[in-house]
Amino acid sequence: MKQIREVNATEAAQLFIAKYFPHCEGALLAGSVVRGEATATSDLDIVVFEKNQMTSYRESLHEFGWPIEVFVHNLTSYKQYFEQDCQRARPSMPRMVSEGIVLKESVIIDAIKEEATQLLEKGPEEWSEQTIKIKRYFISDVLDDLIGCSKRAEEIFIANALAELVSEFVLRTNCQWIGHSKWLVRSLMQYDETFAHQFTKAFDIFYKTGDKEHIVKLANKVLEPYGGKYFEGFSLGK
Secondary structure (H helix, E strand, O other): OOOOOOOOHHHHHHHHHHHHOOOOOEEEEEOHHHHOOOOOOOOEEEEEEOOOOOOOEEEEEEEOOEEEEEEEEOOOHHHHHHHHHHHHOOOHHHHHHHHOEEEEOOHHHHHHHHHHHHHHHHOOOOOOHHHHHHHHHHHHHHHHHHHHOOOHHHHHHHHHHHHHHHHHHHHHOOOOOOOOOHHHHHHHHHHOHHHHHHHHHHHHHHHHHOOOHHHHHHHHHHHHHHOOOOOOOOOOOO
16 A cells, blocks of 8 residues: 655654654754655655664654654764774765755764765775785686576576676775665766666676676676686685
8 A cells, every 4th residue: 555645755854853853963864865866665764863872773664654764873873884884885874974964953963974975085995906806706706607507597696696796896996885786786877877887788688688798798898907807826715
């Protein structure tokens, strides 16, 4: 049954804060509704800062006709999430805070938003030469699996794994943030629209027709500047 949305996104978020967190130090509305990318199933991502909150938590609920995901932090707990997101190169929390629309103004909100923006602009830590070799090996291994596979059911999931590995490699070797699911393509688009279209086309052709050629060429082209496919001489933990 389709949810009836009583008010628009910003109004719903403000009503939510007034009802559940009236004394918070600050709050932000983030996510697809802020970026103008909302769909019929989009929820509201709301980040709340409560000075006396002992531990951070996340909760999902429905209010004012909207599915809402609320992320509650005290004035220091968010830093751990910033750090973890930066370490995995998927800046979910910094992105939410940086792009968020302020629902409740305070001095701390401006400072935290600036902190998030600086992290995003800095980018993730550069990969070491050894990390690049390891990633080359795993791409080569999965690529060979795809080339040699003759079972359609297995090919589909091998291709899925290769898409994740290749997109990660392209982005991280260029010191860019990575993404998962829909953010995999969004991250590629933010970095290089031309490559993102080539990437999407290669996998789209495979999923529609079973033709692997475009994926194989794409993966080899990505690896080429770093020495190409890598097998002979690879060692891990020796």
